[in-house]
Amino acid sequence: MKSAFNATWRHIRRSPYQAAAAIITMTSTFLVVMMFALIFLGSTLLLSHLESLPQVTAFFRDEAKQENIDALKQQLEASGKAASFKFVSKDEALNIYREQNKNDKLLLELVTAEILPASLEVSALKVGDLPELAEIMKQSSIVEDVVFARDVVDKLAKFIEGTRVITTALAILLFVSLVFTTLFIISLRVFVHKDEIETMRLLGAGRWKIFWPFLLEGIFYGVFSATFSGIVSFFVTPLVASFYQDIFLGVLTLPIPVVVYLIVVGSGILLGILASFIGGYIAVNRYIKA
Amino acid sequence: MIKFDKVVKKFGSTPALDNVDLEINDKEFVFLTGPTGAGKTTFFRLLIRDLLPTKGKIFVGDLDVAKLPSHKIPHLRKKIGVVFQDLKLLLDRTIFENIALPLEIIGKTPSEIKRRVDELLFLVGLSGLGVRFPRELSGGELQRVTIARAIAADPQILLADEPTGNLDIGTSWGIMKLLSEINERGTTVVMATHNMEIVAALKKRKIVLDKGKITKDEKRI
Ligand SMILES: Nc1ncnc2c1ncn2[C@@H]1O[C@H](COP(=O)(O)OP(=O)(O)O)[C@@H](O)[C@H]1O
Ligand SMILES: [Mg+2]
Numbered sequence: 001m002k003s004a005f006n007a008t009w010r011h012i013r014r015s016p017y018q019a020a021a022a023i024i025t026m027t028s029t030f031l032v033v034m035m036f037a038l039i040f041l042g043s044t045l046l047l048s049h050l051e052s053l054p055q056v057t058a059f060f061r062d063e064a065k066q067e068n069i070d071a072l073k074q075q076l077e078a079s080g081k082a083a084s085f086k087f088v089s090k091d092e093a094l095n096i097y098r099e100q101n102k103n104d105k106l107l108l109e110l111v112t113a114e115i116l117p118a119s120l121e122v123s124a125l126k127v128g129d130l131p132e133l134a135e136i137m138k139q140s141s142i143v144e145d146v147v148f149a150r151d152v153v154d155k156l157a158k159f160i161e162g163t164r165v166i167t168t169a170l171a172i173l174l175f176v177s178l179v180f181t182t183l184f185i186i187s188l189r190v191f192v193h194k195d196e197i198e199t200m201r202l203l204g205a206g207r208w209k210i211f212w213p214f215l216l217e218g219i220f221y222g223v224f225s226a227t228f229s230g231i232v233s234f235f236v237t238p239l240v241a242s243f244y245q246d247i248f249l250g251v252l253t254l255p256i257p258v259v260v261y262l263i264v265v266g267s268g269i270l271l272g273i274l275a276s277f278i279g280g281y282i283a284v285n286r287y288i289k290a
Numbered sequence: 291m292i293k294f295d296k297v298v299k300k301f302g303s304t305p306a307l308d309n310v311d312l313e314i315n316d317k318e319f320v321f322l323t324g325p326t327g328a329g330k331t332t333f334f335r336l337l338i339r340d341l342l343p344t345k346g347k348i349f350v351g352d353l354d355v356a357k358l359p360s361h362k363i364p365h366l367r368k369k370i371g372v373v374f375q376d377l378k379l380l381l382d383r384t385i386f387e388n389i390a391l392p393l394e395i396i397g398k399t400p401s402e403i404k405r406r407v408d409e410l411l412f413l414v415g416l417s418g419l420g421v422r423f424p425r426e427l428s429g430g431e432l433q434r435v436t437i438a439r440a441i442a443a444d445p446q447i448l449l450a451d452e453p454t455g456n457l458d459i460g461t462s463w464g465i466m467k468l469l470s471e472i473n474e475r476g477t478t479v480v481m482a483t484h485n486m487e488i489v490a491a492l493k494k495r496k497i498v499l500d501k502g503k504i505t506k507d508e509k510r511i
Contacts, residue, residue: 014382196380203392204366
């Protein structure tokens, strides 16, 4: 094992430009993959948050009794599509109204609890389910009016769907490109050392004896590139993310917890090791005659 | 120690070795002679399972070489030291590192390796040259390096493929002296050469190959 480390170190030291090129190529690929993974994860978190935001609101008739309202709520719950409920009674509605218009005496005097209706705000687990929930509400006899911004909801649903498809496709593409990059680099390194491999074999070296230095070299590149790009993306992603948010979402923040960074860097390292393993194995085997 | 039983090796349709039957005993010194293209190198490559015979059986000790599963090939190759016709030295490693290769392969510790390589450098008359790279040595010196590497891990058999191939006569005799010494220490030596002067001078067994066939096998001991 120690001699494998020595061999790896010798490979790197004796062709530093190739090693540098390998590291740079892998690091830049990793960087793109990681930033993408982070933005993908961040926007997934954000989108699922957004999806639960749009609400449909039912305004109740004055004669609606609490038990009727509760029954409607249960009916909505039973559909399995509602995410949350918020009941606003006549008194609460008045309070909200007063709070909103506290600087305008005239408006305050005009309104009493009697003329503000009680309401139930419902959000859906999936945006696309809102119309269905609205329909249930409309059919209830105690409901005066149902309000929801259908256009906004439809557009948001389409946007969310589109974003998911595109980010997933890009993430897969980049993943594949990363595996191929590693494969290519390790193959190149093996190719450069093919005489050495042949000689080692003829002198009686086993497959693994030959394999280890290249595997370690690949692992070294993988770990180094993944860690380095992890650190860089930790600082760069928030900038990119804020740009992304400014375009689409305005005030909302993209919440990427540190744990997510650690997970992404960790999977990057594992991915690097895996790709090196596969790449090294394929490449070395090509130059070892059985 | 070595046994060929009706061995045929064909490349395409022309045989490089044709129905070769021979036995070489433990601790023997054997010359394998014949013109270029006679099949000498092919004979060696078959022995270390770098090639598979088209027909026939090959034994090294109790190993049936052609039937050896591929994970046992290293085991066979560790029994046989080879001085390759094209040397096969690693040009980006020092003389010391080149000689150390077989020792590394069998898993010797760095201090064991250091001791053994110094010993070998002394034996082949290259003490002090361990730090140099192959391109900094003469042809005769490089031959010595490959001999040192071939015997580093104490193989039972040493195959030397034209080790005096392109050396002047003085240097060649130095190499022959070294191979004889190695043989006297108990290693079976098979040396391929077409230098008849050397073959004639050393009273050893001579096997003559021509177009893949054994045409003579003279035991002179
Ligand atoms: N890998 C190969 N492919 C095709 N023909 C080969 C190969 N190796 C050797 N030969 C042929 O086999 C014959 C014996 O070659 P070789 O064993 O190298 O002879 P020697 O070592 O006695 O000069 C020659 O005719 C050579 O051209
Ligand atoms: Mg030859």
